[in-house]
Amino acid sequence: MSGTPHNLTRALQESDAAHHLHPFTDHQGLARKGVRVITRADGVYLWDSEGHQLLDAMSGLWCVNVGYGRKELDETAARQMTELPYYNTFFQTTHPPVVALSDKLVQVAPAGLDLVSYAGSGSEANDSIAKLVRYYWNLQGQPRKKTIISRHLAYHGVTMAAASMSGLAPMHPQFDLPLPGFAHIAAPYWYGEGGDLSPEDFGRKAAGALERKLLELGPETVAAFIGEPIQGAGGVIIPPDSYWPEIQRICAAYDILLIADEVICGFGRTGAWFGSDSFGIKPDFMTLAKGLTSGYLPMAAVLMGGRVAAAFRAAGEELVHGFTYSGHPVAAAVALRNIEILEDEGLVERAGREIGPYLQARLKELEAHPLIGEVRGRGMIAAMEIVEHKPSRAHFDPRRGAGMICRNHCFENGLVMRAVRDTMVLAPPLTITRAEVDLLIERAAKCLDLTQRDLGR
DSSP, rough: OOSSSHHHHHHHHHHHHOOOOOOTTHHHHHHHHOOOOEEEETEEEETTTTTTEEEEEEEHTTTTOOOOOOOHHHHHHHHHHHSSSOOOOOOTTHHHHHHHHHHHHHHHOOEEEEEEEEESSHHHHHHHHHHHHHHHHHHHTTTTTTTTEETOOOOOOOHHHHHHHHOOOOGSSTTOOOOTTTEEEEEHHHHHOOOOOOHHHHHHHHHHHHHHHHHHHHGGGEEEEEEEETTTTTTTTTTTHHHHHHHHHHHTTOOOEEEETTTTTTTTTTSSSSSSHTTTOOOSEEEEEGTTTTSSOOOEEEEEHHHHHHHHHHHHOOOOOOOOTTTTTHHHHHHHHHHHHHHHTTOOOOHHHHHHHHEEEEHHHHGGSSSEEEEEETTTEEEEEEESSSTTTOOGGGOOHHHHHHHHHOOOOOOOEETTTTTTEOOOOOOOOHHHHHHHHHHHHHHHHHHHTTTTT
């Protein structure tokens, strides 16, 4: 293609509108507006086809933990493509990259998780877990244990099973979901639903919803509980400290499996290697993706241990499950190198002890803004609640689209933040500098001011 940047953009927009079905998009509205075309990235920055720079405070989709433009990952992929671009792990076969990655994942994972299965995305991995949970209980001679309990506002993926696990209601009607065998309880969303309770009291109450649902369904029919340590796409819902210990007590008391969905929280996002480390969770299954490769290639993993791993190892029959790209050698090599970067540069520790606290402190300053009711976060993930009335925590009428107004101002002013309802969420690369955090705060404050103007406040 040739011509001015604007003409090139228009040509790409027209072709995209004609042939590309985007995820989570109103295509009629997109065709009228024209898609945004991102052409390159480096560090924490993106550039679009018109030459505009944006500070990516969302790490793509919560995933580019080591930042953009990592030559080490490019070179690793190229080298592996030359040596062994593809082979499967079916038919009693393996290859060096997947062996090395499995060893490394067991090293960095919480103690006891020592068996790994691979998929191409977090959705596939959670779909796999739904099957493996059923298989486990069948092996135990308890075939009635089938139901998986999740939470409202949870996001676990978009396959039929993973979307059924998800508790974001708009994901269900178009596809006649959720499927049977999935149930949902309240999220530990203190700011939105805690009322006059202290965070600790509310955390125990929210966890108690699991026990109530178990008793309603019959413990003999419930197989597992799945939860993100911090609910990301639901609005960065950070549970009170009292929540996860009570969830674990209930799971143990009623003999149900515990699944930690670490797709967003894993690989340093919470200031520890995993959200399970941050909250003291001891899961039977753990879902990994996103930060596993920092988004450079598609890959996901399921970690399991204890009684679950022992049951599968001793099953004495073929496991009839797997994907063409399970443990893909190029993705595995890139994932391994990505983890080495996190280790060599101390990025996880930095997120917990240095840049994470600095980001959270600077964001906390924005609580003084007339629109912000609460800033909450941990490590390198955070949220800002846009409200109409701070004392009552009352949000704007949803029809006013306060969050989308703010999101659009962000894009127009060189910042990528995401709106979840009227909550602005962010999760920048772990490599962001203090100066870049300062720029992020400066741009965010400007966008909040513009949003306040548009809302007539």
